Amino acid sequence: MKESATPIGEPTILIDASPPTLAAYCREVFEFREVAWMLIRRDLIVRFRQTYFGLAWLLFKPLMLMAVMSFAFGFLAGFQKVHSAPYPLLIFCGVIPWYFFSNSVPDGMNSLLGHIHIIQKTYFPRAIFPLAAVAIDAIEFLVAWILFALGCIWFAYLPGWQIVFLPLFFLQLLALCAALGLLLAVVNLQFRDVGNLVPFLLTVGFFISPVGYTTERIPTEWQLLYALNPLVGIVEGLRWCLLNGMGGFPLMPVILSLSMTIVIGVTAIRHFLITEPKLVDLA
Amino acid sequence: MTDTVIDIAGLGKRYALSHQNRPDSLKTWLRGKIRYTANGRDQSGDEEFWALRNVSLQVQRGECLALIGKNGSGKSTLLKILSRIIPPTEGRAMIRGRIASLLEVGTGFHPELTGRENVFLNAAMLGCAEKEVRRNFDAIVDFSGVERFLDTPVKHYSSGMYVRLAYAVAAHVNADILIVDEVLAVGDVEFRRKCLDHMRQFQLRHKTCVIVSHDIETIQRLATHVVWLDRGSIAETASTNRFALLDRYSGTAGNQGPHVGVV
Numbered sequence: 001m002k003e004s005a006t007p008i009g010e011p012t013i014l015i016d017a018s019p020p021t022l023a024a025y026c027r028e029v030f031e032f033r034e035v036a037w038m039l040i041r042r043d044l045i046v047r048f049r050q051t052y053f054g055l056a057w058l059l060f061k062p063l064m065l066m067a068v069m070s071f072a073f074g075f076l077a078g079f080q081k082v083h084s085a086p087y088p089l090l091i092f093c094g095v096i097p098w099y100f101f102s103n104s105v106p107d108g109m110n111s112l113l114g115h116i117h118i119i120q121k122t123y124f125p126r127a128i129f130p131l132a133a134v135a136i137d138a139i140e141f142l143v144a145w146i147l148f149a150l151g152c153i154w155f156a157y158l159p160g161w162q163i164v165f166l167p168l169f170f171l172q173l174l175a176l177c178a179a180l181g182l183l184l185a186v187v188n189l190q191f192r193d194v195g196n197l198v199p200f201l202l203t204v205g206f207f208i209s210p211v212g213y214t215t216e217r218i219p220t221e222w223q224l225l226y227a228l229n230p231l232v233g234i235v236e237g238l239r240w241c242l243l244n245g246m247g248g249f250p251l252m253p254v255i256l257s258l259s260m261t262i263v264i265g266v267t268a269i270r271h272f273l274i275t276e277p278k279l280v281d282l283a
Numbered sequence: 284m285t286d287t288v289i290d291i292a293g294l295g296k297r298y299a300l301s302h303q304n305r306p307d308s309l310k311t312w313l314r315g316k317i318r319y320t321a322n323g324r325d326q327s328g329d330e331e332f333w334a335l336r337n338v339s340l341q342v343q344r345g346e347c348l349a350l351i352g353k354n355g356s357g358k359s360t361l362l363k364i365l366s367r368i369i370p371p372t373e374g375r376a377m378i379r380g381r382i383a384s385l386l387e388v389g390t391g392f393h394p395e396l397t398g399r400e401n402v403f404l405n406a407a408m409l410g411c412a413e414k415e416v417r418r419n420f421d422a423i424v425d426f427s428g429v430e431r432f433l434d435t436p437v438k439h440y441s442s443g444m445y446v447r448l449a450y451a452v453a454a455h456v457n458a459d460i461l462i463v464d465e466v467l468a469v470g471d472v473e474f475r476r477k478c479l480d481h482m483r484q485f486q487l488r489h490k491t492c493v494i495v496s497h498d499i500e501t502i503q504r505l506a507t508h509v510v511w512l513d514r515g516s517i518a519e520t521a522s523t524n525r526f527a528l529l530d531r532y533s534g535t536a537g538n539q540g541p542h543v544g545v546v
Binding site for chain 2 (some may be wrong): 119
């Protein structure tokens, strides 16, 4: 399905059995960006509509997460006092990306199935649903870092020059969540099993990601396997950015994590483009 | 001078009737795979069904094409392909201009959202900018007649209200081609008349319609072009002599093929 301009200025659509090209599809998604904005805006409003504290929840949630995790891992599990950085800040760098990941992946996954009644009736690029779902969680994720800044003031802690690389790790995490959201959204339409499997995998994922501890806790012989989890490189990278370089740049996890993100991303895009036109037949 | 806005060539849509071919759980999918490797050939999808086969037709600007045929003849499938809801298995269709389609009841409304929110979301999905909707908002509400329930979630709407609002949006998104699938059957007499008036106005502005209806009277009033589909293929087409075709069609009550009962 390609689009091209005609002399009259009307859009011409060609409908056939071939899947769209990436460029054409991206152009189409861009054309329909307004729908994405509406979905995002609507969802944010719905999330906070009938709450007493409203938008304050955006900061409450990460604060509570940080408090609970610091208590559980630092106090109960005794992982504290390894680094010069304040332990709650170290935890924060793990908890907040994890929270984003573990929310946005299922949200993306369920977005097509949840809007199937719309998909069956009106055409517009369906990638907008998973992308908007991930974007909503991404907004929460980004806002949560205000709390990190407040934490730095509280602990009188100043991140070093490494912080300039922060956006790169944010982008990688966003790309990873978007790719998994897109991929699982179409797989979930075809095999509903995935909807049951993913929450379980996420529970496991929590323990095999450096959320409440640092990678140094993992035995050396397991580190390579451990770092195949793309979140390892991202979380350790974030800690390197924000906590004055921690124990040096986590080169191996970052490279592995980038490679995994690229593999997942390419797989997701390819599978999505092939499947997108057939979604209604598959569901 | 011809000015083709819809050009369909050799369009076909195949469905598999076998369940293995459309697995809905990993287990059936894996089972299919295992059988495939064990027997060295694909046992799945032995039975196939062409909902649409070899359909070629053209619609000129300003025409109103009506599709007729009994249930399961492929009318809705064709509209769904033209609306890009499902892809064809073979062939192609070229469409010039912006399409607004109303397929069955409730064109893609979000049940949790209010009527007002749905107007904007739906219009955006039909490719209409928010500014444009804002400008036409009063006209949309007026047309739909659901003003009182505008801030009620549409899940509480009756099917009639649903269709009225959906049609009102589609009528005001400034589309070049309007595709309507039997939706008007739900509305009351007054609303149906309103829609018919609108579609005629639409044609006068040199826009194009494609409609599916079982109501011969609607077709007689609107269509300039009639295509009779039978078991997924075009049985007959007519433009100037469409009334004769429609008479014959209603004579067979659409229950038999086109060549049965015709002298």
